[in-house]
Amino acid sequence: MMKLNKLNKNLIQEFLWRGLIHNTTYSKKIKNEKITLYTGFDPTSKSLHIGNLVAIIMLIHFKRSGNKIISVIGGGTGMIGDPSGKNSERIIIKKESLQKNIKNLKKQLSFFLDSNEILNNYEWFKKTLFLDFAKDIGKYFTINYMLSKDSIKKRISKKNSISFTEFTYQLFQAYDFLYLYKKKNCSLQIGGSDQWGNITSGIELIRKKLGRKVNGLTFPLITKLDGSKFGKTEKGDNIWIDPNFTSPYEFYQFWINISDDQAKKYIKIYTFLKKEEIKEIIFFHEKNPNLKLIQKKIASEITIFVHGNKIFEKIKFISNILFKKEKILTNLSKNDIKSIYENIPHKNLFIDINFKIPILDLLVNKSNFIKSKKEAIRHLKCNSILINKKIIKENFFLKKKDLISESYVLLQKGKKNFFMIKFNFLFLTHL
Incomplete structure (x- = not known):
C-alpha cells in the first residue's frame, strides 16, 4: 500500500524541486494537516490539452499525499469567459456547444480522477440571482481592487476594451472558492500562473466575508515553442488529449x-x-x-x-x-499498414484505378502534405522527399504499382514528417 504523507514542507519542497510552484500564499510555517483543494477547467473546447495535464498531475500529487481533491468544470463561468491572458474579448460559446464540451471534459477527467471528485459550477450558479450576487458578493470588491489585477491591467494598457461580463469574471471564480470552502471545507485553490489574480480574489472574499484564511498556489504555464501558452481557443498547434484532435x-x-x-x-x-x-x-x-x-x-x-x-x-x-531504414514496408501485413495509417496524419482519397499522379500534385493538391509547389520543389531538389521510404525526383509519377498493400502510400519529408494516403478506386467506363 502506498504510504500517505500529510501536506507539509516535504510536499511543497518536492513541488519546488519539480518546478511546479510559480507563486503561493503558503508561509514557511506549514501545518501538518490533510486538506481539501480544488482547481478549475474551462470548457471552451471539446478537449483538454497538455497545459491542463499539469493541473491534473498536481491534483494527483496532492491526492497521493492523503489530501482530498476537487476538479471543477466551469459550466457556469464558461458562459462568461476568463479574460486572463486574452488580448481581446472572448466569443461567447453557444449553450449546445458548451454542454458538449462539458460532457467531453468530464469523460476525460474521469480517466485520471474519480467521478465524485469532478463538479460543475453551473450547479450552484444556476440557483444564484444577479441581485443577490451583486449585493452579497460584489460589495466586497472595489473597482480599484479589480482594476489592479494583471488580466485587467494588461487588456486596458494595450488599449483594448473589456466588457462588463469579462470584467466581473474574477467575482464568479472567487465565489467558486467561497462556495467550496463552505460546502466542502476547501482551503486551497491551485491553477496556472495566469490565474493568480482570480485565486487571490477568492482568498480575499473568504477573508472579508467569513474572517477565515485560505491559500492559493499557482504553477508555471506550459508554453509552445513560440512562447505562447497552450490554450483551448488559441489558434495554432495545440497538443490535445483527445486522440481525434492529436x-x-x-x-x-x-x-x-x-x-x-x-x-x-x-x-x-x-x-x-x-x-x-x-x-x-x-x-x-x-x-x-x-x-x-x-x-x-x-x-x-x-x-x-x-x-x-x-x-x-x-x-x-x-x-x-x-x-528505421532497414524496415521494408512491403513486408508488413495489411493490418500493420492500416495501423500506421490510422495513427499518423493521413487522408482518404477516391480515384480512378488507372491513375498517374505527378509528384507535385500528390504532395500539394492531393494530400496537402506540403503547402506550396515552391516548397515542394525545394524539398525535391534537396532529396528530402521520400515515397515509401525511397527518395524520389521531380519527374516521378505515382501509379497503382507503387502502392503498399494495394491501397496505401507513405509520404515523407525529411527525417521526421510522415503522411499516409489511402486510395479507394473508382471503376469508370471510358467511352
Missing part, C-alpha cells in the same frame, strides 16, 4: 522532439518518477545526448499516462517502422 503518434512524437532544455524541465513536471531516477536519466543523457534518453522516457511515461500501455506499444511499433 493522434497518439503525434502526441508521442511531440515529446520525442522537444529540446534538451525542455526535456530536463518537463521530466520533473510531467512524470511521477523519483528524484534519484530523474537525476540518473539526466546524467546518462548528458553523456550521449544523441540517444535522447530524457525525451524517450518522458514520451513513454506521458503517453502511457494519457493513452494507456496498449496504445503506447502500438506507437512504439509504428515509430520503429517509420524511423
Whole structure:
C-alpha cells in the first residue's frame, strides 16, 4: 500500500524541486494537516490539452499525499469567459456547444480522477440571482481592487476594451472558492500562473466575508515553442488529449522532439518518477545526448499516462517502422499498414484505378502534405522527399504499382514528417 504523507514542507519542497510552484500564499510555517483543494477547467473546447495535464498531475500529487481533491468544470463561468491572458474579448460559446464540451471534459477527467471528485459550477450558479450576487458578493470588491489585477491591467494598457461580463469574471471564480470552502471545507485553490489574480480574489472574499484564511498556489504555464501558452481557443498547434484532435503518434512524437532544455524541465513536471531516477536519466543523457534518453522516457511515461500501455506499444511499433531504414514496408501485413495509417496524419482519397499522379500534385493538391509547389520543389531538389521510404525526383509519377498493400502510400519529408494516403478506386467506363 502506498504510504500517505500529510501536506507539509516535504510536499511543497518536492513541488519546488519539480518546478511546479510559480507563486503561493503558503508561509514557511506549514501545518501538518490533510486538506481539501480544488482547481478549475474551462470548457471552451471539446478537449483538454497538455497545459491542463499539469493541473491534473498536481491534483494527483496532492491526492497521493492523503489530501482530498476537487476538479471543477466551469459550466457556469464558461458562459462568461476568463479574460486572463486574452488580448481581446472572448466569443461567447453557444449553450449546445458548451454542454458538449462539458460532457467531453468530464469523460476525460474521469480517466485520471474519480467521478465524485469532478463538479460543475453551473450547479450552484444556476440557483444564484444577479441581485443577490451583486449585493452579497460584489460589495466586497472595489473597482480599484479589480482594476489592479494583471488580466485587467494588461487588456486596458494595450488599449483594448473589456466588457462588463469579462470584467466581473474574477467575482464568479472567487465565489467558486467561497462556495467550496463552505460546502466542502476547501482551503486551497491551485491553477496556472495566469490565474493568480482570480485565486487571490477568492482568498480575499473568504477573508472579508467569513474572517477565515485560505491559500492559493499557482504553477508555471506550459508554453509552445513560440512562447505562447497552450490554450483551448488559441489558434495554432495545440497538443490535445483527445486522440481525434492529436493522434497518439503525434502526441508521442511531440515529446520525442522537444529540446534538451525542455526535456530536463518537463521530466520533473510531467512524470511521477523519483528524484534519484530523474537525476540518473539526466546524467546518462548528458553523456550521449544523441540517444535522447530524457525525451524517450518522458514520451513513454506521458503517453502511457494519457493513452494507456496498449496504445503506447502500438506507437512504439509504428515509430520503429517509420524511423528505421532497414524496415521494408512491403513486408508488413495489411493490418500493420492500416495501423500506421490510422495513427499518423493521413487522408482518404477516391480515384480512378488507372491513375498517374505527378509528384507535385500528390504532395500539394492531393494530400496537402506540403503547402506550396515552391516548397515542394525545394524539398525535391534537396532529396528530402521520400515515397515509401525511397527518395524520389521531380519527374516521378505515382501509379497503382507503387502502392503498399494495394491501397496505401507513405509520404515523407525529411527525417521526421510522415503522411499516409489511402486510395479507394473508382471503376469508370471510358467511352
